[in-house]
Amino acid sequence: QKEVEQDPGPLSVPEGAIVSLNCTYSNSAFQYFMWYRQYSRKGPELLMYTYSSGNKEDGRFTAQVDKSSKYISLFIRDSQPSDSATYLCAMSAPGRGSYIPTFGRGTSLIVHP
Amino acid sequence: GAVVSQHPSRVICKSGTSVKIECRSLDFQATTMFWYRQFPKKSLMLMATSNEGSKATYEQGVEKDKFLINHASLTLSTLTVTSAHPEDSSFYICSAPFGGTEAFFGQGTRLTVV
Numbered sequence: 001q002k003e004v005e006q007d008p009g010p011l012s013v014p015e016g017a018i019v020s021l022n023c024t025y026s027n028s029a030f031q032y033f034m035w036y037r038q039y040s041r042k043g044p045e046l047l048m049y050t051y052s053s054g055n056k057e058d059g060r061f062t063a064q065v066d067k068s069s070k071y072i073s074l075f076i077r078d079s080q081p082s083d084s085a086t087y088l089c090a091m092s093a094p095g096r097g098s099y100i101p102t103f104g105r106g107t108s109l110i111v112h113p
Numbered sequence: 114g115a116v117v118s119q120h121p122s123r124v125i126c127k128s129g130t131s132v133k134i135e136c137r138s139l140d141f142q143a144t145t146m147f148w149y150r151q152f153p154k155k156s157l158m159l160m161a162t163s164n165e166g167s168k169a170t171y172e173q174g175v176e177k178d179k180f181l182i183n184h185a186s187l188t189l190s191t192l193t194v195t196s197a198h199p200e201d202s203s204f205y206i207c208s209a210p211f212g213g214t215e216a217f218f219g220q221g222t223r224l225t226v227v
Contacts, residue, residue, distance in 0.1 A: 004156075008154060034215075036218075041122075041204070041221065041223055042220055042221055043117075043119065043206045043208075043218035043219050043220045043221040044157070044206070044218045045218070046215060046216075046217065046218075049215060088156070088157070099145065099147070099210035099216050100147060100159060100162070100216075101216065103156040103157045104156060105154070105155055105156040106154075106156060108154075
């Protein structure tokens with residue numbers, strides 16, 4: 001079992017839909033949780049960062065962490081074609097390892113007009 | 114957020130030649146930087162940790178003589194792919210930690226060896 005599991009998709013939704021992206025993990029030491037957006041042939045861009053269970057909202061994005069279930073989610077409201085990208089979840093443990101996240105393989109999202 | 118600049122964004126080279134990729138932290142100092150490799154539709158794979166003023170730390174299975182890393186200053190790390198072969202073709206990405214727990218990534222370099 002991989003440390004971080006993420007469905008690669010692709011996930012195709014119409015413009016304006018609510019998107020739900022998810023990851024599960026097995027390492028209880030993970031305390032920091034991140035979502036990155038990666039456009040084709042570009043480096044990952046940090047979208048959301050959280051270190052506690054619960055929800056964190058930033059504009060149209062909401063990150064949700066459930067440590068008891070080892071499950072994290074990213075919700076995108078009012079999705080736009082410009083949101084089409086690969087979304088990578090990432091998580092890390094405290095200490096030096098916090099700089100070196102373990103990544104999921106990414107979910108490809110396609111928002112069509 | 115912090116900016117990490119990676120150059121070049123794309124490079125094509127012939128088999129047997131060497132290619133250097135630069136990673137710069139533009140508005141902060143980074144004593145440590147990380148180099149990743151990403152295959153199509155795959156996750157990022159950590160190759161090595163670049164340490165300013167000392168030797169890089171390589172992950173298991175990564176050939177240190179093939180992937181030379183130099184971290185000569187607090188804002189620059191370089192990855193040199195030596196004697197490149199077609200199987201080295203990939204997307205290489207650097208990152209630098211910032212603020213204690215976050216990492217910011219460069220734009221990535223698409224290497225094609227022909």
